[in-house]
Amino acid sequence: MKFPLFDIEKPRWVVLTVISTLTVFSVLATAAAIGESDKLRQPKPSADPPPPVVLVRAETPPVIDGKLDDAIWSATAKFGNFKTFKPDSGKDPSQRTEAYLTYDAENIYFAFRCFDTEPGKVKAAISKRDAVFQDDVAFLIIDTFNDNQSGYCFILNPLGIQGDGMMNVQGNVDDTFDMVWYSKGRIDEKGWSVEARIPLQSIRFPNKETMTMRALFVRFFTRTSEQASFPPVDPNNSALLIQAQPVQVSGLKYKRVMEILPAFTYGARYAAAEGRLAREEENRDFSLTGKFGVTSDLTLDGAYNPDFSQVEADAGQVDINLRYANYYPEKRPFFLEGMDLWQFGGAMEDAPLLSVVYTRTIIEPVYGFRLTGKISRSDTIAALYARDDLPGDPIDTHPDFTIARYKHSLKNDAYIGAFYSGHELGRGFNRLGGIDGRFRLGQPSVLSFHLFGSFTRAGNDGQTNKDHALSLYYNYSSRKWVVELGYQDVSRNFQVDTGFLTRTGVRRFAAFAMYQIYPKSKFFQKIEPFYWSYHIYDTIYGMWETMNFFVARFYLPRNTQVRFEGIAANEIYAGRRFDRTGYGFRTKTQLYKQLYISFFARHWGSIYYDPEAPYQGDETRLMCGVRYQPIEKLDFQLDLTYTDFYRRSDQEKIYNYTILRSWNTFQINKYLFLRGIVEYNTYRKRLTGDALVSFTYIPGTVFYVGYGSAFERLEWTGQEYVSADRFLETKRGFFLKVSYLWRF
Numbered sequence: 001m002k003f004p005l006f007d008i009e010k011p012r013w014v015v016l017t018v019i020s021t022l023t024v025f026s027v028l029a030t031a032a033a034i035g036e037s038d039k040l041r042q043p044k045p046s047a048d049p050p051p052p053v054v055l056v057r058a059e060t061p062p063v064i065d066g067k068l069d070d071a072i073w074s075a076t077a078k079f080g081n082f083k084t085f086k087p088d089s090g091k092d093p094s095q096r097t098e099a100y101l102t103y104d105a106e107n108i109y110f111a112f113r114c115f116d117t118e119p120g121k122v123k124a125a126i127s128k129r130d131a132v133f134q135d136d137v138a139f140l141i142i143d144t145f146n147d148n149q150s151g152y153c154f155i156l157n158p159l160g161i162q163g164d165g166m167m168n169v170q171g172n173v174d175d176t177f178d179m180v181w182y183s184k185g186r187i188d189e190k191g192w193s194v195e196a197r198i199p200l201q202s203i204r205f206p207n208k209e210t211m212t213m214r215a216l217f218v219r220f221f222t223r224t225s226e227q228a229s230f231p232p233v234d235p236n237n238s239a240l241l242i243q244a245q246p247v248q249v250s251g252l253k254y255k256r257v258m259e260i261l262p263a264f265t266y267g268a269r270y271a272a273a274e275g276r277l278a279r280e281e282e283n284r285d286f287s288l289t290g291k292f293g294v295t296s297d298l299t300l301d302g303a304y305n306p307d308f309s310q311v312e313a314d315a316g317q318v319d320i321n322l323r324y325a326n327y328y329p330e331k332r333p334f335f336l337e338g339m340d341l342w343q344f345g346g347a348m349e350d351a352p353l354l355s356v357v358y359t360r361t362i363i364e365p366v367y368g369f370r371l372t373g374k375i376s377r378s379d380t381i382a383a384l385y386a387r388d389d390l391p392g393d394p395i396d397t398h399p400d401f402t403i404a405r406y407k408h409s410l411k412n413d414a415y416i417g418a419f420y421s422g423h424e425l426g427r428g429f430n431r432l433g434g435i436d437g438r439f440r441l442g443q444p445s446v447l448s449f450h451l452f453g454s455f456t457r458a459g460n461d462g463q464t465n466k467d468h469a470l471s472l473y474y475n476y477s478s479r480k481w482v483v484e485l486g487y488q489d490v491s492r493n494f495q496v497d498t499g500f501l502t503r504t505g506v507r508r509f510a511a512f513a514m515y516q517i518y519p520k521s522k523f524f525q526k527i528e529p530f531y532w533s534y535h536i537y538d539t540i541y542g543m544w545e546t547m548n549f550f551v552a553r554f555y556l557p558r559n560t561q562v563r564f565e566g567i568a569a570n571e572i573y574a575g576r577r578f579d580r581t582g583y584g585f586r587t588k589t590q591l592y593k594q595l596y597i598s599f600f601a602r603h604w605g606s607i608y609y610d611p612e613a614p615y616q617g618d619e620t621r622l623m624c625g626v627r628y629q630p631i632e633k634l635d636f637q638l639d640l641t642y643t644d645f646y647r648r649s650d651q652e653k654i655y656n657y658t659i660l661r662s663w664n665t666f667q668i669n670k671y672l673f674l675r676g677i678v679e680y681n682t683y684r685k686r687l688t689g690d691a692l693v694s695f696t697y698i699p700g701t702v703f704y705v706g707y708g709s710a711f712e713r714l715e716w717t718g719q720e721y722v723s724a725d726r727f728l729e730t731k732r733g734f735f736l737k738v739s740y741l742w743r744f
Contacts, residue, residue: 050231050245050246051246052212052246052247052248053077053245053246053247053248054247054248055076055077055101055102055103055247055248055249056072056075056076056077056102057102057103057104057249057250057251058072058076058102058103058104058109059104060072061104061107061109061197062102062109062111062195062197064109064182064183064184064195064196064197065184065186065195066160066184066185066186066193066194066195067186067193067195068100068111068113068193068195072102072109073100073102073111076100076101076102077100077101077102077247078098078099078100079098079099079100079101079217079230079245080096080097080098080099080230081230081231081232082096082097082217082219082228082229082230082232083228083229083230083232083233084226084227084228085227085228085229085232085233085235086225086226086227086526087225087226087518087525087526087555088518088525088526089232089233089234089235089479090232090235093219093221093226093228094221094224094226095114095115095116095117095191095221096115097112097113097114097115097138097217097219097228097230098112098113098115099111099112099113099138099140099217099230100112100113101140101215101247103249103252105251105252105253106199106200106201106252106253106255107197107198107199107200108142108197108198108200108203109195109196109197109198110140110154110195110196110198111193111194111195111196112138112156112193112194112217112219113190113191113193114136114138114158114191114192114193114194114219115190115191116190116191116192117191119187119188119189119190119191119192121223121593122136122158122187122191122192123135123136123158123222123223123590123593124136124157124158124159124161124185124187124192124632125157125159125161125629125632125633125635125667126159126161126632126633126667126669126670127157127161127635127665127667127670128161128665128667128670128673128694128696129161129162129163129164129178129696129699130162130163130164130165130175130178131161131163132155132156132157132161132162132163133155133163134222134559134590134596134627135157135158135161135222136157136158136192136219136220136221136222137155137156137157137163137219137220138155138156138194138217138218138219138220139153139154139155139156139163139217139218140153140154140196140215140216140217140218141153141154141167141215141216141217141218141241141244142154142203142213142214142215142216143213143214143215143241143244144203144204144205144206144213145204145205145206145213145297145374145377146211146212146213146214146246147377147378147409148169148214148239148241148242148409148412148413149168149169149241149380149407149409149413149415150166150167150168150169150241150340151166151167151214151216151241151244152164152166152167152179152198152203153165153166153167153173153175154179154181154196154198155175156183156185156194156196157185158185158186158187158192158194159185159186159187159632159670160183160184160185160186160194160195160670161185161670162181162183163175164177164178164179164181165177166339166340167240167241167340168340168343169241169413169415169438171238171240171241174339174340176329176330176331176336176339177336177337177338177339177340178333178336178699179198179202179203179699180199180201180202180698180699180700180741180743181196181197181198181199181202182196182197183195183196183197200252200253200254200255201255201257201293201743204296204297204298204299204373204374205252205296205297206296206297206374206377207254207295207296207297209250209251210248210249210250211248211249211250211252212246212247212248213246213247213248213249214241214244214245214246214247215244215245215247216229216230216231216240216241216243216244216245217229217230217245222558222559222590222593223557223558223590223593224557224558225525225555225556225557225558225559225560230245231243231244231245234443235477235478235479236443236444236478236479237443237444238443238444238445238446238475238477239412239413239440239443241413242412242413254296256292256293257291257292257293257299257743258290258291258292258293258743258744259290259291259700259741259742259743259744260288260289260290260741260742260744261288261289261290261291261700261739261740261741261742262286262287262288262289262739262740262742263286263287263288263289263737263738263739264284264285264286264287264737264738264739265283265284265285265287265735265736265737266283266284266285266735266736266737267281267282267283267733267734267735267736268281268282268283268733268734268735269281269282269731269732269733270731270732270733271730271731272714272716272721272728272729272730272731274716275716275718277729277731277732285305286305287303287304287305287306288303288304288305289301289302289303289306289334290302290303294371294373295373295374297373297374298371298372298373298374298375298381299371299372299373300369300370300371301334301337301369301370301371301372302367302368302369302370303334303365303367303368303369304366304367305366305367306334306365306367306368315639315661315679316641316659316661316679316681317641317659318641318643318657318659320655320657320683321608321609321645321655322609323502323503323573323607323609324502324503327354327358327500328360330358330359330360332359333699333700334368334370335359335362335384337370337372338370338372338382341372341380341382341405341407342355342356342357342382342403342405344356344417344419344436344450345415345417345436345437345438345448345449345450345471345473346436346448346449346450346471346472346473346486346488347448347450347471347473348471348473348484348486348488348510349510349512349532350510350534351471351486351488351508351510352469352488352490352501352502352503352504352506352508353452353469353471353488353490353496353499353500353501354499354500354501354502355499355500356419356421356432356452356496356498356499357384357403357405357421357498357499358498358499358500359384359498361401361423361497361498361499362386362388362401363388363389363390364388364389364390365386365387365388365389366387366388366389366398367386367387368384368385368386368387369383369384369385369386370382370383370384370385371383377409378408378409378410379406379407379408379409380405380406380407380408380409381404381405381406381407382403382404382405383402383403383404383405384401384402384403384404385400385401385402385403386400386401387399387400387401388400388401395425395426395428395459396424396425396426399423399424399425399426400422400423400424401421401422401423401498402420402421402422402424403420403421403422403498404419404420404421405417405418405419405420406418410439411440412440413438413440414437414438414439414440415437415438416435416436416437417435417436417437418433418434418435418436419432419433419434419435419436419452420432420433421496421497421498421499422498423497423498425497426459426460427457427459427460428456428457428458428459428460429455429456429457430454430455430456430495430496430497430498431454431455431456432452432453432454432455432496432498432499433452433453433455434450434451434452434453434469435450435451436448436449436450436451437449437450444476444477444478445474445475445476446474446475447472447473447474447475448472448473448475449470449471449472449473450469450470450471451468451469451470451471452468452469452470452494452496453466453467453468454466454467454468454469454493454494454495454496456493456495465493465495466493467491467492467493467494467495467504468489468490468491468494469488469489469490469491469494469496470487470488470489470490471486471487471488471489472486472487473485473486474486479516480515480516481513481514481515481516482512482513482514482516482530483512483513483514484510484511484512484513485510485511485512486508486509486510486511486534487507487508487509487510488506488507488508488510489506489507489508490503490504490505490506490508491504491505491539492504492505492539492540505538505539505540506536506537506538506539507536507537507539508534508535508536508537509534509535509536510533510534510535511531511532511533511534512530512531512532512533513530513531514528514529514530514531515528515529515530516528517529522557523556523557524554524555524556525555525556525557526554526555527552527553527554527555528551528552528553528554528555529551529552529553530549530551530553531548531549531550531551532548532549532551533546533547533548533549534546534547535547536572538572541572541575543572543575543577544572545569545570545571545572545577546568546569546570547567547569547571547580548567548568548569549565549566549567550565550566550567550568551563551564551565551566552564552565556589558589558590558591559588559589559590560587560588560589560590561586561587561588561589562586562587563584563585563586563587564584564585565583565584565585565586565602566583567580567581567582567583567584567602567604568581569581569582569604569605570605571607573607573609573614574611574612574614576614578605578606578607578614578616579605579616580604580605580606580607581604581605582602582603582604582605583602583603583604584600584601584602584603584604585599585600585601585602586598586599586600586601587599594628594629594630595626595627595628595629596625596626596627596628597624597625597626597627598623598624598625599622599623599624599625600621600622600623600624601620601621601622601623602619602620602621603618603619603620603621604618604619605617605618605619605648606618606619606645608645608647608654615647615648615649616647616648616649617645617646617647617648617654618645618646618648619643619644619645619646620642620643620644621642621643622640622641622642622643623639623640623641623642624639624640625637625638625639625640626638626639632667633666633667633668634665634666634667635663635664635665635667636662636663636664637661637662637663637664638660638661638662638663639659639660639661639662639663640658640659640660640661641657641658641659641661642656642657642658642659643656643657644656644657655683656682656683657681657682657683658680658681658682658683659679659680659681659682660679660680660682661677661678661679661680662676662677662678662679663675663677664676664677671695671696671697672693672694672695673693673694674691674692674693674694675690675691675692675694676689676690676691676692677689677690677691677692678690684712685712685713686710686711686712687710687711687712687727688708688709688710688711689708689709689711690706690707690708691706691707691708692704692705692706693705693706698741699741700739700740700741701739701740701741702737702738702739703737703738704735704736704737704738705735705736706733706734706735706736707733707734708731708732708733708734709729709731709732709733710729710730710731710732711727711728711729711730712727712728712730713725713726713727713728714728714730715728716728
């Protein structure tokens with residue numbers, strides 16, 4: 001199927017690019033005009049921030065049991081004027097919320113009373129940490145430095161199960177960073193309530209007698225799709241942390257952070273050899289990680305033979321016919337703290353430079369060091385050094401990685417920063433240096449950028465390649481309009497070994513424009529038609545390509561989204577232009593309290609990425625998931641990923657690829673769970689099964705026992721392995737891990 005104006009065999013794609021570009025700029029002009037009139041209709045916020053609320057100090061600390069019957073909760077500040085910010089802003093939510101905040105010399109305490117007239121419909125499950133985002137949740141975001149750059153995020157479901165992470169300057173939460181804190185929750189006839197204690201040793205803060213922090217309280221309602229906050233969030237101000245409530249505290253006691261984390265890991269792997277499983281590898285590793293608080297806001301971490309083992313394997317992804325490698329998220333504990341500092345200005349969706357720091361490029365370190373935190377109220381640093389261990393590598397068995405980051409915060413949420421990364425490999429190297437920044441042009445508008453240069457030498461040939469990556473990004477966000485413009489220039493020889501880069505030799509223009517409609521309907525809560533596109537000039541081949549998405553997205557109750565999309569696109573590969581036109585559909589919904597469903601489908605033109613002989617094809621991709629929680633402690637998930645590829649010239653099927661993954665968890669309590677995972681890959685004809693017993697008291701104090709097997713459709717003839725109809729076990733693995741966090 002093709003759009004009428006889109007035919008890759010004729011130059012009409014040029015017409016499409018021109019039309020779409022003109023459409024973008026006309027939409028942007030309209031957006032700006034409407035945005036200005038929209039601002040005139042909105043009440044102007046005060047130019048001065050609200051005065052800080054002086055928190056009452058807890059002389060007797062509350063008992064963390066979720067009951068909110070301690071005297072301090074009646075004496076300290078109560079925050080109750082919650083207003084929605086999704087699906088619309090400034091509305092009274094369907095249920096009332098009260099939040100509380102207090103402290104003593106060594107802890108911060110917070111609590112929520114979440115009223116609900118139908119407590120039997122509250123969505124909550126006993127799950128592992130960070131698996132709460134499909135439940136009703138309440139959370140505190142606290143900017144301890146009052147610099148509007150980042151905030152600690154503490155999330156609780158109605159049963160007190162924790163999620164946590166860091167909120168960055170854009171308002172996005174990265175939940176990979178785990179902190180030590182304590183919580184309880186309970187559901188009762190009024191709704192639900194939670195209490196929490198945050199030790200000051202778990203966070204960083206200025207070491208001052210009296211200081212001002214910022215706090216933002218948020219509640220998510222699953223069945224009504226509402227999100228509400230205190231203070232209310234102004235949709236015409238895209239600076240989220242600036243809108244948080246200032247709070248004043250005195251007499252926090254800085255206790256120097258000192259932690260030691262010893263860990264022991266045992267693993268054994270077996271592989272099929274001459275008709276039987278033979279031991280392939282056995283490892284007994286002892287590691288030691290330490291943390292030292294240089295100051296209250298600057299921390300040094302070090303590790304010898306660090307435990308970078310992954311407890312859970314990566315979920316399977318389609319790994320054939322790829323233009324660039326799959327991206328897998330970092331899960332190893334040593335790398336997770338401070339990951340928000342590696343983010344950079346000028347980043348835009350699907351841009352070629354995805355990250356400057358992708359720590360999975362560091363494979364098996366011998367030792368590592370990390371320094372993160374503040375050196376002044378306005379100046380933040382992060383530095384990482386690791387020495388890798390790659391036995392048998394023909395160039396260098398111990399390559400070195402060095403990464404450094406500096407940020408200087410400016411007025412509001414603006415900043416200017418710098419990056420350095422180095423990968424020293426034998427006599428060769430790859431080094432990157434550059435600057436980035438973010439500037440607020442007004443309440444709804446932000447401009448950010450980065451400019452990086454790379455210097456690469458392979459071996460000792462004496463020649464150093466120098467090249468650059470540049471990006472400019474503009475964002476305008478109001479109640480009715482969201483507009484983004486971006487330009488990226490990644491030169492042909494740009495290289496970043498410590499990051500993730502998908503493509504070089506491109507100049508990319510990107511645009512996004514979305515109009516938000518709020519119908520007076522209980523069914524359609526919000527409608528978002530939007531246009532998203534990018535247009536690339538391939539400097540290697542001197543050719544243009546274009547990608548255009550025309551989308552209508554609908555928000556409904558029960559956290560339901562429905563999206564329809566049309567695609568008009570092409571792509572340059574190996575000096576040829578290929579059709580990428582197509583259409584798609586996706587939806588997700590918490591259909592019932594116990595049942596969550598997601599579905600994605602797309603059919604579009606595709607490319608067989610053979611650099612010598614690529615050809616045009618058509619691809620269908622399906623992804624669907626079902627999550628069923630019959631009781632609070634049981635969680636069954638089933639996910640299906642399917643893709644196929646047909647050559648367009650003769651409609652011959654080149655491949656189809658299906659991954660079916662079943663993920664089943666019995667959460668005995670919030671510390672202990674049993675999990676079984678079964679995955680079948682039809683293309684690889686491989687069946688894997690993994691079992692895990694996991695006990696996590698606090699982050700760092702853990703005990704894991706795991707077992708896994710892989711089966712393939714093979715049989716042993718006595719001389720060789722041949723294809724067969726039945727499964728044969730070809731791999732087996734067992735591991736045990738125990739670690740204990742000592743905090744002094």
